[in-house]
Amino acid sequence: MTTYKTFITIDNPDQVVLSNLPFQKGQRVRVVILTEDDEKAAISQRFRNLFKETQSLPGVNEVTEVEIAEEIQAYRRGE
Numbered sequence: 001m002t003t004y005k006t007f008i009t010i011d012n013p014d015q016v017v018l019s020n021l022p023f024q025k026g027q028r029v030r031v032v033i034l035t036e037d038d039e040k041a042a043i044s045q046r047f048r049n050l051f052k053e054t055q056s057l058p059g060v061n062e063v064t065e066v067e068i069a070e071e072i073q074a075y076r077r078g079e
Contacts, residue, residue, distance in 0.1 A: 001030075 004022060016033070023029055054060070 006018070008016070008018070010016065
């Protein structure tokens with residue numbers, strides 16, 4: 001399946017007009033409409049899911065805030 005991507009701004013929410021498309025008359029196409037905001041929201045949700053998954057890994061809860069602070073200080077000292 002070939003993908004064609006274009007961006008338009010909705011002037012009338014009752015209809016979407018696409019013009020100058022690179023398709024032949026009678027050719028079947030699949031139309032999927034995505035808003036830009038939804039894509040950003042989906043990425044944000046994937047990050048939240050990743051953070052939850054990472055935080056639930058075995059051993060993660062065993063690291064204390066003090067140990068994290070010490071590790072940061074050692075890194076800053078070049079150790």
